[in-house]
Amino acid sequence: MKVLVTGGAGFIGSFIVEEIIKLGWEPIVVDDLSTGNLSFVPKNTPFYNIDIRSQSLEQVFRMHNPQVVIHQAAQVSVEFSSRQPFTDCEINTLGTLNILKLCAKYKVSKLVYASSAAVYGIAKEVPITENHSVLPISFYGLSKYSAEQYIHLYQQLYGLNYTILRYSNVYGMRQNMHSEAGVVSIFVNKAIKEQQLTVYGDGNQTRDFVFVRDVAKANIQAVTYMGNETFNISTNQPVALNELIAVLQQSLSQPLEIIYADPRAGDIKDSYLSYARAKQLLKWEPQIAFETGINETVEYYQSLVRN
Ligand SMILES: NC(=O)c1ccc[n+]([C@@H]2O[C@H](COP(=O)([O-])OP(=O)(O)OC[C@H]3O[C@@H](n4cnc5c(N)ncnc54)[C@H](O)[C@@H]3O)[C@@H](O)[C@H]2O)c1
Incomplete structure (x- = not known):
């Protein structure tokens, strides 16, 4: 086809x-x-x-x-x-x-x-x-x-x-840092270069990754x-940015330096989406746990830095 x-x-x-x-x-x-x-x-x-x-x-x-x-x-x-x-x-x-x-x-x-x-x-x-x-x-x-x-x-x-x-x-490998949901690739890239991460707001805002x-x-x-x-x-799972940072710290086995800045105008506080319809009709549901996906993403960006 x-x-x-x-x-x-x-x-x-x-x-x-x-x-x-x-x-x-x-x-x-x-x-x-x-x-x-x-x-x-x-x-x-x-x-x-x-x-x-x-x-x-x-x-x-x-x-x-x-x-x-x-x-x-x-x-x-x-x-x-x-x-x-x-x-x-x-x-x-x-x-x-x-x-x-x-x-x-x-x-x-x-x-x-x-x-x-x-x-x-x-x-x-x-x-x-x-x-x-x-x-x-x-x-x-x-x-x-x-x-x-x-x-x-x-x-x-x-x-x-x-x-x-x-x-x-x-989120995942090959993500352009300027794209819509670049927060994971931005954080992963900065973290592996041991640069500070900037969180806008208190970090309790959630996303569905x-x-x-x-x-x-x-x-x-x-x-x-x-x-x-x-x-x-x-995924139907809200993940707070602070949770993302914790998972990243675990994946990299290193503490990260975080700066909390003022929230950005227009940023959505909380959002997650049900995939029940896709599960029922499309026979699709997410298979990859967040920690597993982050580990694979970290390994990918680490290999780019090494090569
Ligand atoms: N990444 C996300 O979290 C996310 C969330 C919701 C929806 N989407 C949608 O998923 C799709 C893929 O996004 P992505 O995250 O892979 O971003 P991406 O920027 O990596 O992919 C978009 C691709 O389209 C190409 N492109 C852009 N304008 C074009 C044009 N005028 N003619 C031909 N090619 C063009 C780009 O070169 C790029 O390869 C998009 O439609 C986006 O709106 C992405």
């Missing part, structure tokens, strides 16, 4: 490509390398350095005729989206629309879309389920949600099947899932 992965040179996309290869399917990667890295793309994988907004994307559909498109490419920074909302919208919403147009034209049988917990905005109740109100508080959350709405309409108008996956905070390999597997489950659905991909 030919599977086009947009953003396949990125953090999450490159792990999806690895899973596709393990299954004997054929990945094709489109990525403009704005935050991705060509070295993350396995050798012999067809790779196209193309912007998802561009007309030339059609060449890839014409040449490969993929049955499935897994769409990960995006502008992923909340902070960038507040400075450059037009560019954020062009990449995340219009870029997705360009992909939808081509999926319909080339009769793609399934689109899997990487959405985000950012679509929910401030949690009214936790755990957040897929029925929680959607009220983004960032342009990034809005552009991801607008793309979801285009996907729904393409399904209704043109019968394009989809699965939307709303990830919580993804899901490991990148688990997220890649959710995408694979979504490829063969019949039905057009939206799923949270998460």
Whole structure:
């Protein structure tokens, strides 16, 4: 099966490509390398350095005729989206629309879309389920949600099947430090270089950290899932930043130097998401314990420093 992965040179996309290869399917990667890295793309994988907004994307559909498109490419920074909302919208919403147009034209049988917990905005109740109100508080959350709405309409108008996956905070190896949930990679990188870690606020704010390999597997489950659905991909576990620091200290067997600074405006205090729907319908649940995922992440970044 030919599977086009947009953003396949990125953090999450490159792990999806690895899973596709393990299954004997054929990945094709489109990525403009704005935050991705060509070295993350396995050798012999067809790779196209193309912007998802561009007309030339059609060449890839014409040449490969993929049955499935897994769409990960995006502008992923909340902070960038507040400075450059037009560019954020062009990449995340219009870029997705360009992909939808081509999926319909080339009769793609399934689109899997990487959405985000950012679509929910401030949690009214936790755990957040897929029925929680959607009220983004960032342009990034809005552009991801607008793309979801285009996907729904393409399904209704043109019968394009989809699965939307709303990830919580993804962490693990190969994460770009500037990405949406970079706190783990920032802390791990600073910790192994014995630099101070800055915590904004008292460190009791929580996040729902899901490991990148688990997220890649959710995408694979979504490829063969019949039905057009939206799923949270998460752990249902709130982890405080102070707990993350404690796990890191244990993993590195060394005390860390922490500075507590004023909380940042707009930072969400607590958030975690239920994955009950994904467990029931997608037959997916996270497999990797937080400590195990952190250990693997630490080992990865330590090996980069050594080499
Ligand atoms: N990391 C998280 O915690 C998280 C949480 C929720 C949702 N997501 C979503 O997951 C997806 C993957 O994010 P990631 O964390 O792997 O980030 P990433 O930055 O590592 O991956 C994004 C990839 O898309 C590519 N890209 C960006 N703009 C492009 C464009 N215009 N044309 C072609 N390629 C382009 C980048 O070069 C990069 O390789 C994104 O859609 C993001 O919104 C991530």
